[in-house]
Amino acid sequence: MTSPTLPDTDGRRVMIKLEHLTKVYPGSAKPAVDDLSLDVYEGEIVILVGPSGCGKTTTMKMINRIIEPTSGRIVIDDADVTRANPDLLRRRIGYVIQQTGLFPHRTLAQNIATVPKLLGWDPDRVRARVDELLELVNLDPAIYRDRYPKHLSGGQAQRVGVARALGGDPEVMLMDEPFGALDPITRERLQSEFLRLQAELHKTIVFVTHDIDEAIRMGDRIAILQEGSTIAQFDTPERILAAPANDFVAEFVGSGASLRQLGLTRVGELKPAEWVTVGPDTPRQEAIELLRRDGGPALLALDADGRPRRWLDLTALHNFNGQPLDQAGVPAAAILTPQATLHDALNEMITADYALGVAVDDQGRYRGVIDIQTLNGTARGGSGQDLR
Incomplete structure (x- = not known):
């Protein structure tokens, strides 16, 4: 023993x-x-x-x-x-x-x-x-x-x-x-x-x-x-x-x-990266300008309570027909609670849009995003910093 x-x-x-x-x-x-x-x-x-x-x-x-x-x-x-x-x-x-x-x-x-x-x-x-x-x-x-x-x-x-x-x-x-x-x-x-x-x-x-x-x-x-x-x-x-x-x-x-090292770290232990977000009432043109300035693939639309709902790329924004932004685009999958492990995150992110996980708090409110680089750094014993 x-x-x-x-x-x-x-x-x-x-x-x-x-x-x-x-x-x-x-x-x-x-x-x-x-x-x-x-x-x-x-x-x-x-x-x-x-x-x-x-x-x-x-x-x-x-x-x-x-x-x-x-x-x-x-x-x-x-x-x-x-x-x-x-x-x-x-x-x-x-x-x-x-x-x-x-x-x-x-x-x-x-x-x-x-x-x-x-x-x-x-x-x-x-x-x-x-x-x-x-x-x-x-x-x-x-x-x-x-x-x-x-x-x-x-x-x-x-x-x-x-x-x-x-x-x-x-x-x-x-x-x-x-x-x-x-x-x-x-x-x-x-x-x-x-x-x-x-x-x-x-x-x-x-x-x-x-x-x-x-x-x-x-x-x-x-x-x-x-x-x-x-x-x-x-x-x-x-x-x-x-x-x-x-x-x-x-x-x-x-x-x-x-x-298996990914199973030892929980999403709540990490500081997720910032991502550009919009609310349900953000004007379409303002959202388009935000996305162009950011240079990323999409914006993340939050509902009125700050919960992640949809990914909005330029195509979705140009096809916008007047509904609230948190009803446009594609659903935000790979929602990661604080208790989820990074192994759970990997399972979710493999098939998620943009290979990103969206970290939320215990009430489901948006905290930030986690990407594959973070998981790679953790598996190798590093920090996986600089998500963008």
Whole structure:
């Protein structure tokens, strides 16, 4: 095992400590988990990743005692919970699984309220918490509160699963392949949404996946596990990509490390370049003069709230028939939220007009643009400056 690189903890304490944790199933020749020790700091996401059968899900389920350890200790928030009441323990821990596990005969509000009711919250507090969490996962309480799980898409159901796990405001969350059953587009959107939530909530999270790309995107630190939950490397995504500890890690991470570096930087971390923009009421002739002076291929039309809507080249402006400028030209695709990675940006920009991504804030308002040169510089470890 390689020693983990300690992150900048900013004085944070160890929230979860696994000490010599072992699980041996009756009749099995080898332990499913063999003498695992691991620290998870307050507010960080630690990813357990590895091939099938390496014990990552068994490890996670021992943390909330769904599976009882054969030996070893589990310490959460300085309390040894190895022999604590497992039902009381689970009420302190949010749990999200791949198929959501929503109760089909209960409304979404009733599902989300499960743990708060077990904790004895009064009805007004429970109702307020349900509405707060539905809004947090971008589901309108007035529309979704009384719906049943069968009325949801896969992505919506997974959002409710996350909301239910947050119901009792736990400090610790366990997530077992939470987005694995979704289509790639929905999966990426929910990953971004969850990272946005984490930036607000700062939960301590143990996250299990078999997908190294998801691990790199989601994790503050990654534990790559071999058979028996033996740690091959426990480190930051950057160091795992730059310096695999051994051949097993190098093979598991695979080729394309430079491209995967794009998954380590988020659009919100960059200062995007300026671009010439116009509003919906900008006169056509003024827009034409702006574009000619700028010398670029097109202007970016924003709506009245500053959200990017359309690209306007000279042809579009000359064919302008009097409608607001944010309805002319071609749609502005490749809209990049602060939580999107540069890998996400590349996927969007490959087919976008002018090979440009448009960076927006959390409210969808225009911040600037990102081009291929920026991505190239990041992949090579540079800054990718001077976009124009």
